[in-house]
Amino acid sequence: MTETPLPHFPRLVDHLIARLPTLPLDLSLKRFIGSLAERHPSLFSRLDDQAQKTFLIDPTDVSIAFVLKPDPAMPRLEAIKRAPDGTIVAARDARIAGPLAALVGMVHGALDGDALFFSRDIVIEGDTEAVLALRNAVDDAEIDLAEEVAAVTGPASKFVAEIFRRAAPLAERMTGVTLTRAGGTLP
Amino acid sequence: MNLAAALVRPELVCPAGTPAALRTAVEAGADAVYCGFRDETNARNFPGLNFSPQELTDSIRFAHDHGSKVLVAINTFPRAGAERLWQEAVAKAEGAGADAVILADLGLVAHAAAKHPKLRLHLSVQAAASNPDVIRFWAETFGIRRVVLPRVLSVPEIAAINAEIPCETEVFVFGGLCVMAEGRCSLSSHATGKSPNMNGVCSPPSHVLYKEEGEDLVAKLGGFTIDRTPKGVAAPYPTLCKGRFTAGDYAGHVFEDPVSLDAAQLIPPLIDAGVTAFKIEGRQRSRAYTQAVVAAFRKAIDDHMAGRPIAADMTRRLAEGQSTTAGAYKKTWR
Numbered sequence: 001m002t003e004t005p006l007p008h009f010p011r012l013v014d015h016l017i018a019r020l021p022t023l024p025l026d027l028s029l030k031r032f033i034g035s036l037a038e039r040h041p042s043l044f045s046r047l048d049d050q051a052q053k054t055f056l057i058d059p060t061d062v063s064i065a066f067v068l069k070p071d072p073a074m075p076r077l078e079a080i081k082r083a084p085d086g087t088i089v090a091a092r093d094a095r096i097a098g099p100l101a102a103l104v105g106m107v108h109g110a111l112d113g114d115a116l117f118f119s120r121d122i123v124i125e126g127d128t129e130a131v132l133a134l135r136n137a138v139d140d141a142e143i144d145l146a147e148e149v150a151a152v153t154g155p156a157s158k159f160v161a162e163i164f165r166r167a168a169p170l171a172e173r174m175t176g177v178t179l180t181r182a183g184g185t186l187p
Numbered sequence: 188m189n190l191a192a193a194l195v196r197p198e199l200v201c202p203a204g205t206p207a208a209l210r211t212a213v214e215a216g217a218d219a220v221y222c223g224f225r226d227e228t229n230a231r232n233f234p235g236l237n238f239s240p241q242e243l244t245d246s247i248r249f250a251h252d253h254g255s256k257v258l259v260a261i262n263t264f265p266r267a268g269a270e271r272l273w274q275e276a277v278a279k280a281e282g283a284g285a286d287a288v289i290l291a292d293l294g295l296v297a298h299a300a301a302k303h304p305k306l307r308l309h310l311s312v313q314a315a316a317s318n319p320d321v322i323r324f325w326a327e328t329f330g331i332r333r334v335v336l337p338r339v340l341s342v343p344e345i346a347a348i349n350a351e352i353p354c355e356t357e358v359f360v361f362g363g364l365c366v367m368a369e370g371r372c373s374l375s376s377h378a379t380g381k382s383p384n385m386n387g388v389c390s391p392p393s394h395v396l397y398k399e400e401g402e403d404l405v406a407k408l409g410g411f412t413i414d415r416t417p418k419g420v421a422a423p424y425p426t427l428c429k430g431r432f433t434a435g436d437y438a439g440h441v442f443e444d445p446v447s448l449d450a451a452q453l454i455p456p457l458i459d460a461g462v463t464a465f466k467i468e469g470r471q472r473s474r475a476y477t478q479a480v481v482a483a484f485r486k487a488i489d490d491h492m493a494g495r496p497i498a499a500d501m502t503r504r505l506a507e508g509q510s511t512t513a514g515a516y517k518k519t520w521r
Contacts, residue, residue, distance in 0.1 A: 111473075112505055
């Protein structure tokens with residue numbers, strides 16, 4: 001667990017993200033969440049009835065946020081752009097907000113959610129029970145986002161995974177975001 | 188005679204809220220891991236946590252393959268008319284290959300001793316057994332092999348207990364600090380109708396609401412505002428015992444400061460006091476916490492056994508309120 005302050009996502013990269021068209025991003029996210037549901041069924045079953053809740057995942061140093069409904073029958077993940085005043089307008093049961101490095105670090109098991117809450121690096125609002133269920137289910141799933149992105153590329157997945165593996169150290173240094181699962185390869 | 192040969196090696200008992208956390212704890216150096224079923228039979232009955240019977244069986248196999256034990260906490264108090272759920276949990280734990288079950292309820296302990304005579308029984312901290320007479324009763328009547336001591340005893344008191352009892356003792360060395368009479372605290376019930384003793388949840392998340400008001404973080408429990416944390420101040424868990432209240436001229440943490448127990452520096456005197464096992468709290472925490480804290484205490488114990496000094500402040504960032512205390516072990520409470 002890092003003792004250093006969390007990094008701010010690079011503004012130049014964020015400017016590029018802000019200019020991405022929403023439609024292709026949403027199509028990519030749709031494939032991503034469908035693949036995730038197939039590859040990690042226990043993540044969704046562990047959520048139990050909290051899977052019907054809608055979560056706003058809000059990386060506060062990035063121009064887009066994500067709306068997630070982890071319903072195993074019809075999982076939904078959509079991007080939503082930040083308004084000029086910095087707010088995100090989206091219907092949700094709960095909001096989890098913080099620097100991208102904190103949110104991705106939690107997904108990868110590199111950072112502890114409670115410690116980030118104690119230090120006020122992340123903020124949760126709304127349905128606390130749903131947030132805890134999601135945090136616990138994601139932690140148990142031992143997700144590696146690079147592996148998940150590679151998985152949706154089908155036949156090219158091994159090639160894409162290798163590119164991610166080689167690029168990850170430099171990208172982590174540039175962005176401060178933990179881009180791979182803590183602890184390395186699963187047993 | 189060298190130092191290591193003269194010392195009895197204590198067991199490091201570590202938390203796991205999920206199968207992934209259990210694997211993390213084992214790989215980080217846990218001698219034993221404790222966990223519970225995904226229902227109200229265990230005192231960490233939080234959403235998204237805990238083990239199905241199949242997950243427990245698979246996890247125990249993993250732990251045993253790596254030389255670690257698994258202790259199953261069935262440490263809430265059965266509801267009248269629903270005792271069967273708790274009794275079945277004991278049978279499932281034994282069937283899954285658990286090395287011991289951790290129980291709190293007198294009736295359930297009697298049931299386990301009678302129906303599962305080969306199963307090793309530990310007495311949960313929830314039973315609040317804090318003097319030699321009561322511990323001898325549990326050990327001599329039901330064959331309890333280990334007692335988890337409440338976090339209200341000093342090191343000399345623990346030594347005095349160990350001198351008079353026929354079983355092992357286990358003490359908490361890190362994590363959330365509960366200073367109430369454990370197993371008997373009903374503060375959470377007053378605000379939510381649910382308690383750790385009966386439902387496995389202190390401040391159930393279904394009754395917790397956070398809201399940012401200006402630069403303050405406001406925490407509500409069951410509709411009652413129990414804390415308002417200013418910007419720049421570490422946030423606590425939303426428990427009544429660690430809330431901020433006004434009493435007379437005093438405004439602040441009336442019952443308890445939001446700090447975590449860290450007794451790493453007390454490992455040597457606790458070993459001298461006859462303690463068999465050191466327990467880390469935090470089944471509700473992530474595998475990042477598990478890895479960091481278990482590795483830190485593995486190192487602390489190994490360093491002490493090898494005659495090296497124990498490093499200080501290894502895990503402060505992970506602590507509630509981001510500060511730590513030696514708690515009752517040093518008896519410096521206000």
